[in-house]
Amino acid sequence: MNIDGKLTAKRLREKLSIEVMELKSQHGINPKLTVILVGEDPASQVYVKNKVKQTQEIGMISDEIKLPRDTSEKELLNQLERLNHDESVHGILVQLPLPKHIDESTIIAAISPNKDVDGFHAMNSGRLFNGEKGALVPCTPQGCVMLAKQHLGDDLSGMHAVVIGRSNIVGKPVAMLLLQENCTVTIAHSRTKNLPEVCKQADILVAAVGIAEFVKADWVKPEATVIDVGINRVLTDEGKYRLVGDVDYANVVNKCAAITPVPGGVGPMTIACLLKNTILAAKQSIS
Numbered sequence: 001m002n003i004d005g006k007l008t009a010k011r012l013r014e015k016l017s018i019e020v021m022e023l024k025s026q027h028g029i030n031p032k033l034t035v036i037l038v039g040e041d042p043a044s045q046v047y048v049k050n051k052v053k054q055t056q057e058i059g060m061i062s063d064e065i066k067l068p069r070d071t072s073e074k075e076l077l078n079q080l081e082r083l084n085h086d087e088s089v090h091g092i093l094v095q096l097p098l099p100k101h102i103d104e105s106t107i108i109a110a111i112s113p114n115k116d117v118d119g120f121h122a123m124n125s126g127r128l129f130n131g132e133k134g135a136l137v138p139c140t141p142q143g144c145v146m147l148a149k150q151h152l153g154d155d156l157s158g159m160h161a162v163v164i165g166r167s168n169i170v171g172k173p174v175a176m177l178l179l180q181e182n183c184t185v186t187i188a189h190s191r192t193k194n195l196p197e198v199c200k201q202a203d204i205l206v207a208a209v210g211i212a213e214f215v216k217a218d219w220v221k222p223e224a225t226v227i228d229v230g231i232n233r234v235l236t237d238e239g240k241y242r243l244v245g246d247v248d249y250a251n252v253v254n255k256c257a258a259i260t261p262v263p264g265g266v267g268p269m270t271i272a273c274l275l276k277n278t279i280l281a282a283k284q285s286i287s
């Protein structure tokens, strides 16, 4: 069966819009997310447009700063310095990837950890690693755990979660979140020996490798819940592009207990969790 990310994200946004109303009426705070886009990358423009739209739809303030491609690292750092000190701004997101002449890790380190709604700052990854409350946790990993719970219920204790992929954005943080949920966690990757056998042990299988239809039907046990993080563009026989995940969906869907489709699975959850993080940052700014 499918796990419906679109519907789960919609329900989360509805819940968040109530929290926004309460923040406004009880504390006079209107959560504000500022998104910075450097350059004209077409995919990034689409992502940013969706972020702005959904921020406004739940009643929050959205601010978009568009900077030319040749913006210097110093100029971007100056903008961040200004936003870090602007009390009306609760969340700051710098859309990645950045042009080559700007160092991403320098930029991420310059965002105030309290406004780092991507959860990429070392302070937030450290808080997550230490299991501290109040950390701003990366959005896609949060969405993955919510979708797993959508099918399995809130208690994931003792389940074996296998994560394929070890990126700072998905693989490592989703492994930490699943560990917090008392799963037994295996982090697998491209160099893992006997990867199909390792995956076959998974009660929860998270695929975040970035390779189209990489996970095959005989890697998955019948009871498994499969969370597909991949978004890959492949050319069809008709010469058109089609979006596929990291899992061979057509062959896996009937071999496992539940799976997130692509599109309509993890993708919609990411922006919903970004809104959730911005509201958390706004709440934490009052206390």
Ligand code: GUN
Binding pocket: 047, 093, 094, 095, 096, 097, 118, 139
């Ligand atoms: N580019 C693609 N995905 C993301 C994301 O989650 N955050 C940021 N900042 N940039 C991205």
